[in-house]
Amino acid sequence: MNAPISPPALTKNQTLVFGVLSEAEAPVSAYTILDRLRDHGFRAPLQVYRALDKLLEFGMVHRLESLNAFVACAHRESQCCGAGHGHGTVAFAICESCGQVAEFHDHEVDHRLEGWARQKGFRPVKTAIEIRGLCSSCAA
Amino acid sequence: MNAPISPPALTKNQTLVFGVLSEAEAPVSAYTILDRLRDHGFRAPLQVYRALDKLLEFGMVHRLESLNAFVACAHRESQCCGAGHGHGTVAFAICESCGQVAEFHDHEVDHRLEGWARQKGFRPVKTAIEIRGLCSSCAA
DNA sequence: TGCCACACGTTATAGCATAACGCAATTGAT
DNA sequence: ATCAATTGCGTTATGCTATAACGTGTGGCA
Numbered sequence: 001m002n003a004p005i006s007p008p009a010l011t012k013n014q015t016l017v018f019g020v021l022s023e024a025e026a027p028v029s030a031y032t033i034l035d036r037l038r039d040h041g042f043r044a045p046l047q048v049y050r051a052l053d054k055l056l057e058f059g060m061v062h063r064l065e066s067l068n069a070f071v072a073c074a075h076r077e078s079q080c081c082g083a084g085h086g087h088g089t090v091a092f093a094i095c096e097s098c099g100q101v102a103e104f105h106d107h108e109v110d111h112r113l114e115g116w117a118r119q120k121g122f123r124p125v126k127t128a129i130e131i132r133g134l135c136s137s138c139a140a
Numbered sequence: 141m142n143a144p145i146s147p148p149a150l151t152k153n154q155t156l157v158f159g160v161l162s163e164a165e166a167p168v169s170a171y172t173i174l175d176r177l178r179d180h181g182f183r184a185p186l187q188v189y190r191a192l193d194k195l196l197e198f199g200m201v202h203r204l205e206s207l208n209a210f211v212a213c214a215h216r217e218s219q220c221c222g223a224g225h226g227h228g229t230v231a232f233a234i235c236e237s238c239g240q241v242a243e244f245h246d247h248e249v250d251h252r253l254e255g256w257a258r259q260k261g262f263r264p265v266k267t268a269i270e271i272r273g274l275c276s277s278c279a280a
Numbered sequence: 281t282g283c284c285a286c287a288c289g290t291t292a293t294a295g296c297a298t299a300a301c302g303c304a305a306t307t308g309a310t
Numbered sequence: 311a312t313c314a315a316t317t318g319c320g321t322t323a324t325g326c327t328a329t330a331a332c333g334t335g336t337g338g339c340a
Contacts, residue, residue, distance in 0.1 A: 011287065031326065044290060049328065054287095066205040066268050068296090068327060091253070093262050102260065109252045113231070113271060116244060121276025122233050128206055128270045131253060136261030151318065171295065184321065189297065194318095208296060208327090 010054075016040055017051040018072065021061055026099035027069035064092060064101070066130045074103040089113070091129035097138035150194075156180055157191040158212065161201055166239035167209035204232060204241070206270045214243040229253070231269035237278035 010018065020033050028036075030048045042048065052070060055061040061070050075090070088110035093102040109129070117124050133139075150158065160173050168176075170188045182188065192210060195201040201210050215230070228250035233242040249269070257264050273279075 013288075029327075045328070046330095047289075050287080065270065091256075093257065093260070093264075095262075096265065102262070104256060106252050106256065109249050112246050112249045112252075113269070116231075116246065117233065117271065117273070120233070120242065121279065122235075122242070122271070122273055123279040124233075124271045124273040125236065126272045128268065128272075129253070130205065131257065131262070131264045131267045133257070133262055133264040133266070139261065139263040153319075169296075171297095181320095185297070186299095187320075190318075 011051075013042075013047055013051045014054055016042075017048060018055055018060060021055075021070055021072040024071070027064050027067050027071045027094075027101055029067075029069045033070070062090065062092070062103070064094065064130060065128045066132060067094065071101055071103075075105075089127040089129060091131070093131045093133065093135070095135035095138055096132055097134055100135055102135070151191075153182075153187055153191045154194055156182075157188060158195055158200060161195075161210055161212040164211070167204050167207050167211045167234075167241055169207075169209045173210070202230065202232070202243070204234065204270060205268045206272060207234065211241055211243075215245075229267040229269060231271065233271045233273065233275070235275035235278055236272055237274055240275055242275070 016037055017033055020036050021028060030045060030052060033048045033052075034042055034045055037048070052061065052063075056063060059073060061072055063070055071092075073090075088105060088107065090103055090105050091109065093104070095101070113127060114124070116122075156177050157173055160176050161168060170185060170192065173188045173192075174182055174185055177188070192201065192203075196203060199213060201212055203210055211232075213230075228245060228247065230243055230245050231249065233244070235241070253267060254264070256262075
């Protein structure tokens with residue numbers, strides 16, 4: 001369930017924004033994206049936010065709530081969950097030293113959170129799991 | 141582990157800010173807190189943020205990352221985990237219709253996330269789990 | 281042709297958070 | 311008692327994040 005909308009061809013702005021996120025080594029804020037695209041004609045925040053909205057809708061990027069920043073989705077064509085994706089909630093581990101983000105998901109966590117919701121009659125729409133800390137390199 | 145610092149006597153500003161959060165039925169933004177305390181002499185955002193920083197440190201309030209807002213901690217003197225608290229990560233279910241927030245924790249979720257971290261050598265500092273959706277009343 | 285949906289561009293504004301300065305009160309060791 | 315260190319406080323200014331509201335252009339399609 002909760003499958004992202006299938007990605008149609010991207011528009012020019014969407015392509016540019018996705019490109020910035022794909023090349024980045026760490027989450028990027030909307031205003032940083034704007035700055036990096038000034039040479040491509042970007043002038044206003046809305047150009048970025050509108051592209052981001054669509055990319056989020058397509059499931060191609062994630063928003064990190066605790067950072068107010070964005071990353072390209074790291075698990076396209078990926079590992080588990082059988083055909084395609086449509087995995088459950090994605091969790092993020094964010095290194096506060098080097099900024100790198102690891103993306104993963106865990107069925108058991110999903111089940112537990114779903115179980116709580118079912119029991120309480122809460123209908124989940126979107127779940128954020130973000131672990132801030134130090135990655136193995138930085139914790140050494 | 142991760143026990144909040146024991147709460148010393150609160151200062152005047154901390155008491156006022158905590159009062160606003162305690163009486164609120166839903167998360168409150170820093171600027172809303174400011175507005176509600178203008179009659180008590182609050183004039184600037186920093187008065188609020190400084191009090192919030194301390195209350196967060198004492199474990200008396202939580203910040204909701206996906207909302208940029210704050211709530212009083214709902215599980216003082218509480219249910220599980222044996223003596224006192226010192227529970228693990230707290231999760232929030234946030235109703236996007238009525239704004240109410242339910243606070244809970246789940247050991248199994250904690251264990252799974254800790255397990256992932258241990259396996260990856262990631263050292264967690266603070267974890268946010270926020271489920272946005274509709275509460276049972278609003279989903280009806 | 282006329283309508284609709286959608287992306288886009290621009291200006292303005294709203295909302296969230298902190299830097300940097302200086303003063304006042306408290307504590308606590310000498 | 312006094313000095314120094316710490317902590318909270320107040321103020322001004324600034325920066326970062328996000329959206330409202332308006333108008334233009336383009337492509338599909340009855």
